């Protein structure tokens with residue numbers, strides 16, 4: 001923990017070593033292999049850079065030498081079978097795993113160049129730069145208005161004009177304004193599940209985060225509400241850099257620009273979503289995205 005940044009590049013360049021027949025063989029034997037990173041990734045500016053990142057829950061290792069760059073202004077999806085470490089990796093970005101006593105990490109993670117795990121990092125300040133939306137909508141038990149401007153209240157903002165503007169802009173950004181503009185003082189808990197999730201997104205973007213983390217944001221929603229969130233993700237990209245965990249292959253292929261395939265705590269292949277789904281470099285990725293396993 002708190003190691004100085006590594007001199008190795010954040011993301012390794014090429015495909016598997018020649019002497020390893022299959023990446024999954026290598027993984028199951030505990031052998032090293034290099035993540036297959038498509039060259040397009042290196043051409044993007046990164047909001048988040050992860051290098052040689054490992055995580056243990058007590059004795060159990062959950063992440064192995066993760067290296068990835070999350071592009072600015074794009075949607076990046078994390079996919080992979082249950083238990084491969086997607087949520088663990090996502091939660092490391094805003095140091096939510098600090099809350100678990102048994103967790104130990106090594107490696108480096110940087111947000112806009114600033115170390116996330118440096119010894120002097122103020123975790124509260126760090127989290128203000130990161131928005132997080134969970135599987136289950138979690139509006140606070142207060143009005144719609146107070147939910148949206150929560151981060152500004154915490155920062156002591158009292159100017160009513162500023163609060164009103166941020167509230168409207170964030171609700172518009174989250175595609176919820178027209179549905180709630182006449183009842184901003186109503187309890188957020190009275191909204192439908194899909195509306196609550198869009199409210200949570202509005203609350204997250206009100207703080208103008210540098211990166212928005214979405215942990216299976218549609219898994220508790222019906223197909224119509226899911227469609228609206230996917231449309232919203234499409235609209236948010238450009239203005240926001242999004243890292244999203246999803247179980248849903250169609251959602252990853254519809255909603256993301258880049259996709260990272262994880263397996264047993266390893267980053268297997270990372271590249272433009274279209275390439276990962278239509279022309280992956282690795283057979284293992286193809287087998288997963290076409291539903292042959294997982």
Ligand SMILES: Nc1ncnc2c1ncn2[C@@H]1O[C@H](COP(=O)(O)OP(=O)(O)OP(=O)(O)O)[C@@H](O)[C@H]1O
Pocket residue numbers: 057060062080081082083084085086087088089100247
């Ligand atoms: N709090 C914890 N304590 C111990 N082990 C944990 C903890 N949270 C996750 N794990 C283990 O770490 C591994 C990765 O879990 P994680 O939830 O990150 O996977 P995931 O890919 O997000 O899975 P899913 O798609 O099912 O949500 C799993 O083996 C899981 O059992």
